[in-house]
Each structure stands twice: as C-alpha cells, then as structure tokens.
Amino acid sequence: MHEFLAQLANGVELGAIYALIALGYTLVYGILELINFAHGDVYTFGSFVALGVLVGLRAAGVLHGAGLILGIAAALIAAIIASALLNAAIERLAYRPLRKAPRLAPLITAIGVSFMLENLIELWQGSAPVPFPNVIPNPQLQIGALEVGVQQIVVVALAIVTMVALHFFVQRSRLGKAMRAVAQDRDAASLVGIDVNRTIAITFLIAGALAGVAGFVGGVSFGSAWFLNGFGAGLRAFTAAVLGGIGNIAGAMLGGFLIGLLESFSTWLIGGQWSNVAVFSVLILVLVFRPSGLLGESLPEKV
Amino acid sequence: MIYTYAFVAIAACVAIERFHNRRAKATIVLLLAAFLAIAPRFYGNDAVFSVLADAAVYVMLALGLNIVVGFAGLLDLGYAAFFAIGAYTYGMLASPQFGLHLPFWALLFIAAALAALFGALLGAPTLRLHGDYLAIVTLGFGEIVPQIFQNLTKYTGGPNGIAALDVPTFFGHSFGASVMPYYYIALFGIAFALWISRNLRESRLGRAWMAIREDELAAKHAGIDVLRSKLAAFAIGASFSGIGGVLFAAKLALVSPDLFGFQVSVLIVSMLVLGGMGNIVGVVVGSLLLTIVNSALLPQINSLVDTAFHTTLDLSNLHFLIYGAILVGIMLFRPEGLLPSRERRAELHHAGEAAVDA
Amino acid sequence: MSLLGLAGVTKRFGALTALSNVNLNVEEGAIFGIIGPNGAGKSTLFNLLTAIYRFDEGSISIGGVSIAGLTTQRIARLGVARTFQNLRLFGNASALANVMVGEHLLLQANIVDALLNSARERRERLEAERRARELLRFVGVVGVEEHFARNLSYGTQRRLEIARALAARPRLLLLDEPAAGLNPSEKLELVSLIRAIRDTGATVVLIEHDMGLVMNLCERIAVLDYGEKIAEGSPREVREHPRVIEAYLGAPA
Numbered sequence: 001m002h003e004f005l006a007q008l009a010n011g012v013e014l015g016a017i018y019a020l021i022a023l024g025y026t027l028v029y030g031i032l033e034l035i036n037f038a039h040g041d042v043y044t045f046g047s048f049v050a051l052g053v054l055v056g057l058r059a060a061g062v063l064h065g066a067g068l069i070l071g072i073a074a075a076l077i078a079a080i081i082a083s084a085l086l087n088a089a090i091e092r093l094a095y096r097p098l099r100k101a102p103r104l105a106p107l108i109t110a111i112g113v114s115f116m117l118e119n120l121i122e123l124w125q126g127s128a129p130v131p132f133p134n135v136i137p138n139p140q141l142q143i144g145a146l147e148v149g150v151q152q153i154v155v156v157a158l159a160i161v162t163m164v165a166l167h168f169f170v171q172r173s174r175l176g177k178a179m180r181a182v183a184q185d186r187d188a189a190s191l192v193g194i195d196v197n198r199t200i201a202i203t204f205l206i207a208g209a210l211a212g213v214a215g216f217v218g219g220v221s222f223g224s225a226w227f228l229n230g231f232g233a234g235l236r237a238f239t240a241a242v243l244g245g246i247g248n249i250a251g252a253m254l255g256g257f258l259i260g261l262l263e264s265f266s267t268w269l270i271g272g273q274w275s276n277v278a279v280f281s282v283l284i285l286v287l288v289f290r291p292s293g294l295l296g297e298s299l300p301e302k303v
Numbered sequence: 304m305i306y307t308y309a310f311v312a313i314a315a316c317v318a319i320e321r322f323h324n325r326r327a328k329a330t331i332v333l334l335l336a337a338f339l340a341i342a343p344r345f346y347g348n349d350a351v352f353s354v355l356a357d358a359a360v361y362v363m364l365a366l367g368l369n370i371v372v373g374f375a376g377l378l379d380l381g382y383a384a385f386f387a388i389g390a391y392t393y394g395m396l397a398s399p400q401f402g403l404h405l406p407f408w409a410l411l412f413i414a415a416a417l418a419a420l421f422g423a424l425l426g427a428p429t430l431r432l433h434g435d436y437l438a439i440v441t442l443g444f445g446e447i448v449p450q451i452f453q454n455l456t457k458y459t460g461g462p463n464g465i466a467a468l469d470v471p472t473f474f475g476h477s478f479g480a481s482v483m484p485y486y487y488i489a490l491f492g493i494a495f496a497l498w499i500s501r502n503l504r505e506s507r508l509g510r511a512w513m514a515i516r517e518d519e520l521a522a523k524h525a526g527i528d529v530l531r532s533k534l535a536a537f538a539i540g541a542s543f544s545g546i547g548g549v550l551f552a553a554k555l556a557l558v559s560p561d562l563f564g565f566q567v568s569v570l571i572v573s574m575l576v577l578g579g580m581g582n583i584v585g586v587v588v589g590s591l592l593l594t595i596v597n598s599a600l601l602p603q604i605n606s607l608v609d610t611a612f613h614t615t616l617d618l619s620n621l622h623f624l625i626y627g628a629i630l631v632g633i634m635l636f637r638p639e640g641l642l643p644s645r646e647r648r649a650e651l652h653h654a655g656e657a658a659v660d661a
Numbered sequence: 662m663s664l665l666g667l668a669g670v671t672k673r674f675g676a677l678t679a680l681s682n683v684n685l686n687v688e689e690g691a692i693f694g695i696i697g698p699n700g701a702g703k704s705t706l707f708n709l710l711t712a713i714y715r716f717d718e719g720s721i722s723i724g725g726v727s728i729a730g731l732t733t734q735r736i737a738r739l740g741v742a743r744t745f746q747n748l749r750l751f752g753n754a755s756a757l758a759n760v761m762v763g764e765h766l767l768l769q770a771n772i773v774d775a776l777l778n779s780a781r782e783r784r785e786r787l788e789a790e791r792r793a794r795e796l797l798r799f800v801g802v803v804g805v806e807e808h809f810a811r812n813l814s815y816g817t818q819r820r821l822e823i824a825r826a827l828a829a830r831p832r833l834l835l836l837d838e839p840a841a842g843l844n845p846s847e848k849l850e851l852v853s854l855i856r857a858i859r860d861t862g863a864t865v866v867l868i869e870h871d872m873g874l875v876m877n878l879c880e881r882i883a884v885l886d887y888g889e890k891i892a893e894g895s896p897r898e899v900r901e902h903p904r905v906i907e908a909y910l911g912a913p914a
Contacts, residue, residue, distance in 0.1 A: 520713070
C-alpha cells in the first residue's frame with residue numbers, strides 16, 4: 001500500500017510534466033496539423049536555461065531568504081521566455097516556409113530541427129547529465145500513508161495552475177478565440193480578418209512557454225538536465241497528446257497524467273527497462289484502435 | 304583513396320542521370336561495375352574497403368527505405384528495427400549463443416523473410432493511418448524492437464549483445480579476417496537491390512504505389528487495393544533492411560541493441576532526402592555521400608584539427624547536427640534532393656512551355 | 662435495362678439531410694445528366710456511388726449488384742470510374758503514367774512479376790502503354806504524354822482525368838462537372854468526346870452546371886434541389902417543369 005501510494009505520487013508528478021509538454025504538441029497540431037518533433041528539445045532547452053540561471057544566482061550567493069524565492073521565479077521566467085522564443089523562431093525559420101509543401105515535408109524538417117537542437121545542446125552542455133542545483137528545500141510531508149516531498153507538491157501545483165490558465169486563455173481571450181478559429185479553418189479565419197501568421201506564431205510562443213515551465217519543473221523533479229531528455233519525454237508527451245485526443249487541451253492533460261502513471265507503475269511492476277515498451281505499445285494501440293484518442297472526436301476525411 | 308572510389312561511383316551516378324541514351328547508360332553501369340570489381344586488386348587497403356563495404360550496406364538500406372518512402376510515400380521512422388531484426392537473426396542463429404551455426408547464405412534469405420514478415424505484421428494494423436501518424440507509429444516500433452532485444456537477456460545477450468558471431472564461408476573457404484568478401488557481397492547486394500528497385504518502379508505495383516503516394520482516394524477509384532499495395536512496400540522494404548542487417552552483423556561479428564536506434568532510422572531518411580526521394584540513382588548518391596562524410600571525412604577533419612590545435616575534439620558528435628541540417632536544408636531549399644530524377648528535371652525544363660500552353 | 666438504380670436513398674450529415682429519398686434509374690448506354698442548384702446534393706450522390714460516403718437508407722445497385730457495404734475499390738471492380746469536381750490527378754507523374762494507373766484492373770501482374778520484371782509484367786506494360794497512348798489521343802491529349810500532370814493546362818488536365826477513368830473500360834462513367842472552367846470551344850469538344858465515349862458502349866452520368874451543355878448532350882436529366890429529386894425527364898420536359906423553374910428562378914410570386 002505504501003509503495004502503491006508512492007508510485008501514485010510519482011506518476012502524478014511525471015504526468016504533470018508530460019501534460020505540460022503534451023499541451024505544446026496538441027496546440028501546434030491543432031492549428032497546423034504538424035507534429036512539432038522538436039518540441040521535446042525546446043523543453044530540454046528550457047531545463048538548461050533554468051539550470052543556468054540557478055547556477056549563476058547560486059554562485060552570486062543570492063539564493064537565500066527572499067532571494068531564493070525571487071531566484072526560483074527568475075529561473076522559471078527565464079526558462080519560459082527562452083523556450084517560447086526558441087519555439088517561435090523554429091516556426092518562423094523552419095516551418096512557415098513549408099506551409100504549402102506536401103505534408104511530410106514539415107515533419108521531416110521538424111525531425112531535422114530536433115536533431116540539430118539535440119546536437120547543439122550537447123555541444124553547449126556536454127553529453128553527460130548535468131545536475132540541477134538542489135536549491136529548493138524538499139521537506140517530506142506525511143499525509144496518512146502517503147509520503148510526499150514539498151517539491152512534488154509544488155511541481156504538480158505549478159503544472160495544474162499553468163494548465164488552468166491556458167484553458168481559460170484559449171476559451172475566453174480574443175487571442176484564444178483566434179487560435180481556435182485558425183485551427184478550424186485557416187482560410188475562413190483569414191477572411192474574417194484574423195492574422196493567421198501572427199496567430200500561429202503566438203501558438204508556438206505559448207507552446208514553447210509551456211515547454212519552458214515543463215523544463216523548469218522537470219529539472220527540479222528529475223534533479224538533472226540532459227541533452228537527450230527531450231527525445232524520450234517528448235515522445236511520451238506526444239503519446240499522451242494522442243491518447244487524450246490530439247488537438248484537445250483537456251485530452252492532453254488527461255493523457256499526460258495517464259502516461260505518467262503508466263510509466264511509474266510499469267517501472268514498479270515489470271521493471272524500468274520495459275516502461276518504454278509499455279508506453280510505445282500504448283501509442284501504437286491507441287493510434288490503431290482509437291486514433292481520435294479518449295476525448296477527441298473522429299474527423300471525417302475531406303474530399 | 305576512399306575519395307577516389309566514392310568520386311568515381313558518384314560521378315558515374317550523375318552521368319547515368321544525365322544521359323538519355325540507354326546504351327550509354329548501360330555502358331557506364333558496366334564500366335563502373337568493372338572498376339569497382341577490379342580496382343581493389345591494385346589500389347586501396349582493408350580500411351578503405353571496410354568503409355566501402357559499410358557504405359554499400361547503407362546504400363542497400365537506403366534503396367529499401369526508398370521503396371517505402373520514395374515509391375509508396377509512407378514515412379517509416381522505424382526502419383532500423385528491420386535492420387536490427389536482420390542482424391539479430393544472424394546473431395542468434397550463427398553464433399555460440401544457442402550453438403546454432405546456420406550458414407550465412409541461408410540466413411540472408413531467412414533474415415529477408417523474417418524482416419518482411421515483421422514488416423507485414425507492423426503494417427497490417429497501422430497502414431490505414433495517414434501521414435504523420437504512420438510515421439510516429441513506426442517510430443514507436445523502432446524504439447520497441449531494440450528495447451526488446453536489450454531486455455530479453457536470456458536470448459539476446461541483453462545490453463552487451465552477442466559477440467563472436469560465425470565467420471561466413473564460401474564453398475568451404477572461410478572469409479577469415481579479410482573485409483574483401485563483404486565488399487564484394489555488398490556490391491552484389493547493391494546491384495541486386497538496384498535491379499529490384501528498377502523492376503518495381505516500372506511495374507504495375509510500382510504504378511499503384513505512385514498513385515497511392517500522389518492521391519490515395521484517386522488510387523482507390525482506379526481499383527487499387529491500397530492496403531495490400533502498402534503492405535507489399537513495407538514487406539519488400541523491410542526485407543532489404545533484413546539482408547543489410549545480416550551483412551552488417553557478420554562483418555562486425557557482433558550485435559548489440561544500441562546499434563539500431565532512432566538515429567539509424569533518421570540517418571537512412573537523411574540519405575534519401577539528400578539524394579532525392581524516389582529517385583533510385585539519387586538515393587545511391589545520397590547514401591554514399593553521407594557514409595563517406597561519416598566514416599572518412601569527419602574523422603579526418605577531426606584528427607587534422609586535433610593535431611593543428613592540440614585539442615581532443617570529438618567531431619563524431621557532429622553527425623546528428625549534419626543529419627539535422629541536411630533534413631532541414633534540403634526540405635527548405637531543394638526538396639527534390641541533390642540529384643532529382645531525369646523526368647523531374649525534364650519537367651522543370653518543360654514547365655515554362657507548359658505555362659505558355661496554359 | 663437499367664444499369665444504375667437508386668431506390669429511396671437518403672444521406673444525412675448530422676442534422677443536415679443531404680439527400681432525401683432519391684429514386685433514380687439510368688438505362689444502359691444513356692447519357693444522363695444530374696443538375697440542380699449549388700448544395701442540392703449532386704456531388705454527395707456521386708460520393709455515395711463510389712463509397713466515399715455511406716448512405717443511411719435505401720439501396721443502390723449497379724449492374725444488378727447492390728453496392729451497400731462495398732468499398733470504393735470493390736465498386737471500381739464493378740466497372741465504375743469517375744472524375745472529380747476538383748481534379749484529382751497524380752500530379753508528379755506523367756500523363757501517360759496517370760492513364761496507365763487507370764488500367765490497373767485490366768492487368769494481372771502480381772508482386773512476383775513486379776520483383777522479377779517477368780515476361781507477363783513486360784508484356785502487360787507494353788500493352789498498357791500502347792492503350793494509354795491511344796486513349797490520350799482519343800481524348801485529345803497529344804504531345805505532352807511525358808509531361809507531369811500538374812504542369813498541364815487546366816483543360817488538358819480535365820481531359821487527362823477522363824482518359825484515366827476510361828482506361829478502366831468502365832460500364833458506368835461518372836463525370837463530376839466535366840465542363841467546369843472550360844472555354845466555349847473546349848466545351849464543344851467535350852460534348853463530342855462524351856458522345857464518342859457513349860458510342861464505345863459506356864453509360865455516362867454527369868453532373869453539370871452549364872445548362873446549355875446538359876440540355877444539348879443528355880437524353881435524360883434528373884433535377885435535385887435541397888437533396889430531393891424534383892423532376893426527371895427529357896431536356897424539354899425538365900426545362901418546362903414548374904418545380905425546376907421555381908428552383909432555378911426562386912419562389913414563384
């Protein structure tokens with residue numbers, strides 16, 4: 001029972017991170033029908049930016065008392081801004097010129113961008129995992145039979161706050177409405193005066209910002225950053241987005257938590273070396289049997 | 304030295320694409336074949352032919368993937384899985400692992416058949432999926448297969464893989480430590496793969512693939528069995544990869560799960576993209592170029608830089624940057640690849656007239 | 662005898678009824694026109710005939726065979742070929758290759774023939790190419806056989822698509838707005854082409870907006886409006902039918 005609860009907490013924590021990344025896939029897919037293969041690496045980039053800020057501030061000796069809270073906030077905000085800008089730059093340079101190309105062209109390009117980012121991050125940070133500064137206090141709390149760290153709670157809370165904010169943004173704000181309109185019908189949206197390019201760029205900014213949050217949260221949670229983190233996490237998050245129903249924001253969150261739980265429980269029950277197999281089997285099974293995902297609606301083919 | 308061989312081969316490929324005359328083409332092909340067969344007696348060393356043999360395996364893989372991606376238009380991001388299946392077929396059935404020592408030649412066929420079978424097994428449920436979804440499913444498959452080989456330690460040697468694989472024999476003569484037999488087999492393999500590729504492209508099945516690639520709905524209206532045609536592409540493409548896997552494993556005398564990751568699949572896709580998807584000769588050029596860059600050019604630049612600046616850089620890290628840059632650069636600036644097919648170039652040439660016609 | 666029969670065919674998209682209780686019979690060897698205002702359900706009807714959509718009620722038979730539950734590709738085997746309102750050619754392939762794909766069902770070569778370039782494969786390829794060139798001449802696409810389809814002029818693409826459909830030697834040829842975008846002289850050529858096609862024994866059903874062309878070409882015409890068949894008959898009968906006049910000129914005063 002004790003172990004079960006611990007795995008549950010683990011799964012939820014992992015799931016929160018996957019959900020944040022999955023939202024980026026889903027937002028971009030919703031609007032462009034493109035699997036932004038480089039999205040996982042934008043997450044890695046965010047992680048390293050947060051790490052860099054924290055290391056710098058620690059070296060400056062300001063990470064205590066109120067300085068600690070400000071420092072953490074600075075790291076988070078830096079990760080958000082850096083990832084958002086990176087993602088928007090990728091869209092502008094690599095995807096926008098291919099908007100009218102055959103459908104596989106942007107996907108191939110996205111894989112190329114992903115490989116380049118991974119390699120560049122490796123050149124910048126080396127090929128070994130870099131420990132994330134352990135500056136956030138992590139006292140353990142006992143809630144009944146469940147023992148959780150404060151960090152875990154912060155991680156999950158931060159993720160949930162972000163997701164709720166995103167939900168309201170997309171549903172209520174002018175920009176959010178424009179995003180939904182472009183997602184539904186680009187030509188019609190442009191006819192009613194929506195700036196399609198700008199809307200798509202903003203979507204990438206938001207997706208990148210979410211990856212930045214995930215990068216910070218993931219760094220804290222895993223205790224390290226690694227140039228290849230984004231590949232595995234990205235694929236899991238993409239699986240989550242597909243499981244929930246790609247293009248569907250609530251679906252991405254649900255999928256994220258489910259995949260997080262699947263990973264933690266498969267690691268516990270059948271061993272960590274099988275968790276990849278478990279996750280990718282889910283991906284294949286969902287795509288084969290329910291490509292619209294748990295919450296998605298099936299789309300009729302356009303003729 | 305290696306550049307001499309690569310240059311001759313690539314120059315011959317370009318010439319084949321330029322000439323329209325069938326006889327001229329055939330002559331070039333024969334001359335190239337004769338050169339590649341005879342020149343090694345006078346020129347080159349084991350290191351060179353080792354690289355060339357590897358290059359030839361990659362050319363085969365690229366030609367196989369070209370059937371799936373270039374002909375049928377199905378983006379397969381897990382192609383290395385079939386390479387792994389071929390290699391492990393040899394690793395498990397021609398080694399002390401189970402005490403089975405099946406002959407190399409038989410295993411070429413067995414691996415081709417097994418890879419084709421797995422291609423069909425993966426394809427049967429997934430080939431209904433469109434475009435990117437299929438790409439992602441195959442990627443997942445490509446991640447699962449090496450992982451399974453890694454996990455089933457009892458049968459596959461786990462993360463360490465299987466070593467001391469049998470050295471193939473040819474009518475009782477062992478290949479020994481020489482790389483030449485692999486070089487010649489791989490050359491023969493390329494010739495075979497080229498022949499099959501050309502046959503397929505000109506066949507009824509090849510036209511069906513073209514139709515599916517260009518417009519699946521219109522293909523169905525022509526009575527084409529889309530699913531079966533796609534399955535055929537998957538199975539045939541996979542079998543090329545299976546054969547390549549056997550060659551690769553036998554030459555290395557080793558298999559291990561880390562040799563068949565996503566990077567390998569992307570490497571092969573990069574070869575196709577670089578040379579020009581769908582164009583057989585372009586694909587050959589693309590894969591030769593990339594292999595030479597990987598296994599000759601980069602190490603040389605690396606050692607030059609290290610001697611000049613007394614550094615210990617590891618430029619092999621740059622591989623992925625190069626693949627990535629190729630994928631992005633080609634897609635953005637030259638989507639038809641370095642060496643587009645003659646038809647397509649003729650088309651670009653005619654485009655002006657057609658516009659006037661319209 | 663009737664080649665194509667629809668009885669009580671209904672198709673809904675959610676709350677919208679695109680076709681409602683449509684009955685239709687097309688005789689073998691006819692040139693049959695389907696007209697109606699935009700959104701009347703004409704293209705939906707074609708899409709039911711080739712199983713792009715499934716109908717909700719009623720029955721459709723082609724050559725006496727019910728097509729309920731059949732796939733597009735099975736229906737092609739019944740001898741149905743079509744063109745599309747917004748051309749669906751194989752753009753990055755030559756005109757010749759486009760037509761040769763159309764001959765798919767006439768050929769037998771299988772995967773082994775393909776791999777080995779067998780005698781059967783070679784013989785069929787030669788025949789297929791010869792027939793394809795003949796067909797291209799028949800529809801008037803000459804001198805551009807090796808050009809990529811996407812680089813041909815619009816009128817040529819329209820004729821190429823008809824050639825591709827004809828390549829299957831269909832009993833029933835469905836033409837979806839074949840005259841759309843053609844100039845007057847091209848339209849005249851189209852009329853004689855469609856007559857020539859019928860004279861080879863095929864039955865032609867076409868959707869068209871150009872009234873003059875339909876009245877001139879078709880022996881029988883059905884009129885759809887808001888998913889219902891409001892009239893059917895000879896061009897003259899249809900032209901004088903009060904509901905047709907109403908549909909085209911708006912509600913009577």
